[in-house]
Amino acid sequence: MRIAVSQISSTTDPRSNLELVRDAVRRAEGARVVLLPEATMCRFGVPLAPVAEPLDGPWAAAVHEIAASHDVVVVAGMFTPSGDRVTNTMLVTGPDLHLGYDKIHLFDAFGFQESRTVAPGSEPVTFELDGVTLGVATCYDIRFPELFRALADKGASAVLVGASWGAGPGKKEQWELLVRARALDCTSWVVACGQAYPGELGSSAPTGIGYSTVADPFGNVVLQLSGQPEVVVTEIDPKSVEQAREVLPVLANRRLR
Numbered sequence: 001m002r003i004a005v006s007q008i009s010s011t012t013d014p015r016s017n018l019e020l021v022r023d024a025v026r027r028a029e030g031a032r033v034v035l036l037p038e039a040t041m042c043r044f045g046v047p048l049a050p051v052a053e054p055l056d057g058p059w060a061a062a063v064h065e066i067a068a069s070h071d072v073v074v075v076a077g078m079f080t081p082s083g084d085r086v087t088n089t090m091l092v093t094g095p096d097l098h099l100g101y102d103k104i105h106l107f108d109a110f111g112f113q114e115s116r117t118v119a120p121g122s123e124p125v126t127f128e129l130d131g132v133t134l135g136v137a138t139c140y141d142i143r144f145p146e147l148f149r150a151l152a153d154k155g156a157s158a159v160l161v162g163a164s165w166g167a168g169p170g171k172k173e174q175w176e177l178l179v180r181a182r183a184l185d186c187t188s189w190v191v192a193c194g195q196a197y198p199g200e201l202g203s204s205a206p207t208g209i210g211y212s213t214v215a216d217p218f219g220n221v222v223l224q225l226s227g228q229p230e231v232v233v234t235e236i237d238p239k240s241v242e243q244a245r246e247v248l249p250v251l252a253n254r255r256l257r
Contacts, residue, residue, distance in 0.1 A: 001132055001238065003160070004028030005223065006036045006231045007212045009196040010043045014051055014059050017041055021063055025070050027231040032129060034067070037195045037208065038077035038088065038103075038139050038162040045205035048117055052079040052086040055100050060091050067094040073129055075136065077162045082119040090136050090162050092127055101125035103138040104147060110166055112206060114140075126154045132238050135188075139163040139206075142178045148186040152251055157238040158189035165194045166206030176213055176221065183215035187244040187251060189236045190215045197227035217244035 006024035010017045017040055028034045041059055042051045053059050059078060067074040073094035079086040080100065088103040102121025107114040124147060126135045135151030137159055142148075151159055159182070165175055175194070183190040192215075195208025210227030214234050223234045245251060 001033070001130060002031045002233050002235050003191050004031035004034040004231055004233045005191065005193045005212045005214065005225065006034055007193060007196050007210060007225050008036060008040065008229050009198045009208065010037070010040050012042055012046045014041050018059065018062050021074065021076060022066050024231050025066050025072060025074060028072065028233060031072060031233045033073045033075060033134070033160070035160050035191060035193045036074070036076035036162065037193050038090070038164040039195065040076040040162070041078035043195070043198070043207055044164055045201060045207060048079045048086045052081045054080055055089070055091065055098065060093065060098075063091060064093040064098055071095060073097060075160050075162065077138065077164070085117055085119045087121060088114070088118050088138060090138055092125075092136060097127060099125065099127065101136040101138070103141060105140045105144050107140040107166075107206065109140070110168060112166065112204060124150045124154060126151060126156050132157055135159040137161045139165065142182055142192065145182060145185040148182045148188070149251065152186035152188055156186075156188055157241040158191055158236050159186070161190060161192040163192060163194040164206050165209050167197070167209050172209055172211055175209070175211060176224070179213045180215045180219040180221065183217055184219040185250070187217040187248055188241055189217060191234070191236065196229040217241050218248070
């Protein structure tokens with residue numbers, strides 16, 4: 001399965017960010033899935049409630065139209081209403097498919113408090129495409145191996161991660177380490193797409209460092225981008241997941257759940 005890793009630097013304008021989605025899909029030649037980062041709809045660092053829309057709202061509908069017209073599935077971060085807060089949602093949309101994953105683990109770390117304005121999700125989400133089951137996760141989720149194991153238990157051969165990774169000392173190294181570790185934890189592919197580094201914005205919000213990374217089920221890095229916006233199509237082999245789980249049966253050997 002060919003997956004486009006579409007590393008962008010989103011703005012605070014959802015309309016202009018739709019053009020980034022459109023351009024990413026256009027450049028993703030041959031891909032079945034186009035993965036964009038968390039907060040594709042609007043970057044962090046501004047009030048999110050004014051831009052939040054439901055999954056059947058105009059922004060998600062426009063992404064669906066883009067995906068359907070190119071016969072691909074687009075996975076992209078947006079914000080949906082949730083009472084007096086919003087939900088950090090990864091939209092999954094394409095022909096005959098339109099759903100969302102609500103981020104379970106909120107980024108209350110490194111001096112940032114996502115839970116102040118964002119409500120957590122509670123359910124792992126998978127979807128099937130061309131006979132392959134794919135899981136979805138968001139940014140801070142990658143620090144929690146139990147989610148990735150739960151997605152593997154639901155049949156996922158690969159986990160698609162959208163992120164807006166906060167910059168800071170050691171954060172790039174942690175990002176790569178965590179992508180590789182989660183691939184090993186669940187013996188699945190991990191395709192992790194982050195926001196590109198936007199430069200200094202004068203905000204403490206996590207706005208991205210780039211370095212989108214793809215790891216195979218043995219934790220090998222098979223693709224890593226730079227800090228700049230870029231679209232690269234990579235290929236994952238679901239059969240390698242079967243091979244990894246045969247020789248490294250960590251899921252089957254678990255004693256604690």
